[in-house]
Amino acid sequence: MKRIMGLLSTLVMVLTLVGCGGSNEGKSEKHELKFGLTPGVQSNEYKAVKELADYVAEKSEGRLTIRIYPDSQLGDDREMISQVKEGSLDLTLAETGRLGLWVKEAEIFQLPYVFDSYDHLRRSLYETSEGKDLLKKFEEENNWKILANAYNGSRQTSSNKAIESMADMRGMKLRVPNAQANLDYARSVGASPTPMAFTEVYLALQTNAVDGQENPLSAIKSSKFYEVQSYIAMTSHIINDQNYIVGKSSWDKLPEDLQKVLAEGVEAAGRSHTEMFMGDEKSLIDYFQEKGVTITNPDLEAFKSALKPVHNEYVSENGEAGRKLLEAIDSAR
Template structure:
């Protein structure tokens, strides 16, 4: 009888020890803390989707990863966080291909004006062979891995000058990000571009330092640029997107199972944000009209033809053959 009691006690002690060991192991594994950074406001879908993804990765990996999201340039501007992937100061970012192009220029061809017809064309591209080739080229050069793509919106022009044709932009003082492909359309049409920092654009429009800028309608609304502009001109010159990028150092350490979890969650988050952006974008033309702005449709073919006539792909280190393949995607 005593032997049975002793045996039960031994079993109980071993079970408790095993449970304690498992708990300690889980706690230890939960110490893998990661930083996810971006430059967008906390109210924007890019942030809310990132927070969801960070929490979801934690759940699906049983707490082995704790990911903290740093929005609104808290860990630096877009150039800084892209460099941070290599420096080890960030582990995951969302950022445009225009910045990825600094490591591998051909991936930036998606920013050549009028490359994509609409959001659906962009999303079809992300499932294509040319997308796989360009993202592999970026990974080979940078070491970092693109796991998902989010639709950012169609870039349009806001201005205090009425614009109906490309020629109407001649001499226009216009803020444009200091990225070659963003500059292509305004410069082809004769605008005088200024690379004012994003955080200073509202004030620059307000005090007349510049009289125009370009961004998706959702950004024009979020940053309240409509308060200091009279016209929304639907130039639709770039169908923009953001990549979710995992630092090469982290990607190499992940098991195949964890790589799948990170990829699946990032793509689900991208799909969530994409849906929200498309829904919001569809309502904003009426919103701007209600705010008293004039919304103008333009002949995109005229703008597109002017860009193609005056702006060589090779000047950006893009390959026209890549652009042609993207154009052929249905």
């Protein structure tokens, strides 16, 4: 009886050790992260995120998977950023300026005609102490850990009538996302701003419910807006960036080796993201012209002076923090 009891307890010990996996504890555990984004599967954004999902699945040998929810399935960017903040969504894409809904002074990142180029925007965010402070606030106060910042194109204005100069925009019903900077752009150039969800824009243009919209060339292509618009004016009014945001709480739940895989995957996806948007800006003008769209190049000086009061408003609303950020951006030129 004693021998049987001894054998049984040895067996229990062996089984316990196997069950725990010894030093391999956690290594066999599987993790799934949810990634939500506004654009659909034809977009560059989706392609880059898919590249990330494929990368992590392969490098982690199936231990880390990313399930992608495109096409605003989980809501628009504002809702998804808020879900990441609360911890109910793991990953999303967001413009730095959009985070200004929560960290007020960050809204300067989407003001029209603030940056000379994407490089200028990137330097302002990563290389100035004010930019670094913002990144810190995002992570420490809002649960947004920025794993990469990519270029998402410069916004242009498409329409059903030619925009040769700013005066041609007077009274035009211009669809914009429901974001202050875009509303300000439409209003300041004399158009009538019409906010609406991204998923409804094609139909609104097709039925002439609105006269035009503004988005980067890549989005005009992937959402097929060029099929229902005859003109694109190169207004280059907002430089869009795109942060790959992971919830700090989701990040902290991952074992270190999977954090490394995720960070490397996002870095590579961010690079492809930027390359796709930069490449499109070189090739899409010809593409749209071949499709019968006329491209116009209005004088941008009038646009820039029309938007100057919006910069002044920003400074008066954001006080010292806003003034410092504006100076930092100027110094990064």
